[in-house]
Amino acid sequence: MDLSLTREQQELIKSVQEMANRDIKPFALKGSSKYKEKMLLAMARMNLLCPTVPQEYGGLGLDLFSTALVVEELAAASPGMAAIVAATLHAAEPILLAGTEQQKSEFLPLLTGAHGGSAAFALTESAGGSDLNNIASYAEAVPDGYLLNGSKDYMINAGMARFISVVAAIDNRGKKSSLRIFLVPGSAAGIVTEEIYQTSGINLTSVGRVKFDDVHIMDQQVVKSREAGSGYLLLTQTFDVGRALVGALAVGIARAALEQALDFADNRLQSGTPIKKHQAVAFTLADMATDIEMARLMTWKACWLIDQGGDYSVASAMAKLASSSMAQRVTCSAADILGARGYLHGTLIEQLVRDARVLSTIEGTNHIQRLLISSQL
Numbered sequence: 001m002d003l004s005l006t007r008e009q010q011e012l013i014k015s016v017q018e019m020a021n022r023d024i025k026p027f028a029l030k031g032s033s034k035y036k037e038k039m040l041l042a043m044a045r046m047n048l049l050c051p052t053v054p055q056e057y058g059g060l061g062l063d064l065f066s067t068a069l070v071v072e073e074l075a076a077a078s079p080g081m082a083a084i085v086a087a088t089l090h091a092a093e094p095i096l097l098a099g100t101e102q103q104k105s106e107f108l109p110l111l112t113g114a115h116g117g118s119a120a121f122a123l124t125e126s127a128g129g130s131d132l133n134n135i136a137s138y139a140e141a142v143p144d145g146y147l148l149n150g151s152k153d154y155m156i157n158a159g160m161a162r163f164i165s166v167v168a169a170i171d172n173r174g175k176k177s178s179l180r181i182f183l184v185p186g187s188a189a190g191i192v193t194e195e196i197y198q199t200s201g202i203n204l205t206s207v208g209r210v211k212f213d214d215v216h217i218m219d220q221q222v223v224k225s226r227e228a229g230s231g232y233l234l235l236t237q238t239f240d241v242g243r244a245l246v247g248a249l250a251v252g253i254a255r256a257a258l259e260q261a262l263d264f265a266d267n268r269l270q271s272g273t274p275i276k277k278h279q280a281v282a283f284t285l286a287d288m289a290t291d292i293e294m295a296r297l298m299t300w301k302a303c304w305l306i307d308q309g310g311d312y313s314v315a316s317a318m319a320k321l322a323s324s325s326m327a328q329r330v331t332c333s334a335a336d337i338l339g340a341r342g343y344l345h346g347t348l349i350e351q352l353v354r355d356a357r358v359l360s361t362i363e364g365t366n367h368i369q370r371l372l373i374s375s376q377l
């Protein structure tokens, strides 16, 4: 495994950083919908809303490793905007893995180019979160396809997704073997956004509850897993990619916190010297930087394995587990270094602590990652 970045990857990082510093970072804390639209447009102009879409469908055609570099840069500028991209990547992944030519050409171009938008992945329900045997959303077979009924909760990009990749059962027992992934246009009749939540972090995202009321789905809108004939394997493969990208989100958030702490520690004088020169602070900064590098390497390894098509489920779960825990440690350490300023409402560091908090919950909680990893030991 060669860890040196190619010239293209270095240029990609530089161009995303320039855009993010100019068009996202200065507005990220303000959070109003006016700024959000502008930030989305800036990302769309660089074709960053779903960088893994192949060029033939209008995308950048990036592999997952390069996509993780993009997500880290976006997360360092605005975790909320990066989460919009991560959710879109997650929604597109089943199509990239197992979609038909028709599904690719119908849905993927919706996410690309200057007019591209976001997509959503809808699995969680109020009763069925971690338990995939308890999914109540039901797609009942009708002569020309399915009728989808159910309610999905905590969905990122609610109310704004161009399409939703919905996980539902094709029989009413809701067992995981009967799960399938359905591609539903965001404007389809019968979709109602019931509530948009005030979340503690990743504030620029729109997280909500969406109801599907007799939504008509054609047979060609079902993504069929080639290997097993069931959607469950496809679902787990999709999660492997999503989890690796949580690693990139975590690294970006933690990096932003370290930058804040370093800047403060260089300039804050106590006992006549910058606090960075006090060994306790210096060592904390060293631990933070080491922690971030550990998580970045685990994330890169998971993405690299996925790009190679190897056996990557455990690597991906480990990257997610380690990186999300790391981001929570590092953001809290940064807040400590800022002293009282680390406890003020409306500050960047407060936001980063809140942003990091969600990473242990999304894409399967960290308990679930431990279940997955321990089952392979």
Ligand SMILES: Cc1cc2nc3c(=O)[nH]c(=O)nc-3n(C[C@H](O)[C@H](O)[C@H](O)COP(=O)(O)OP(=O)(O)OC[C@H]3O[C@@H](n4cnc5c(N)ncnc54)[C@H](O)[C@@H]3O)c2cc1C
Pocket: 087, 120, 121, 122, 123, 124, 125, 126, 127, 128, 129, 130, 131, 153, 154, 155, 156, 157, 199, 202, 207, 358, 361, 362, 363, 364, 365, 366, 367, 368, 371
């Ligand atoms: C900001 C945000 C964005 C989200 N975005 C999306 C999205 O875009 N799409 C989507 O589908 N979902 C999304 N989610 C939902 C998220 O994936 C779920 O919250 C998560 O899977 C946990 O489900 P739950 O909340 O129902 O908790 P539960 O499954 O009820 O779990 C509660 C607690 O019990 C633990 N637990 C549960 N089962 C076990 C077990 N078998 N062994 C050990 N511990 C267990 C969990 O780890 C957790 O600590 C989002 C959530 C948030 C907060």
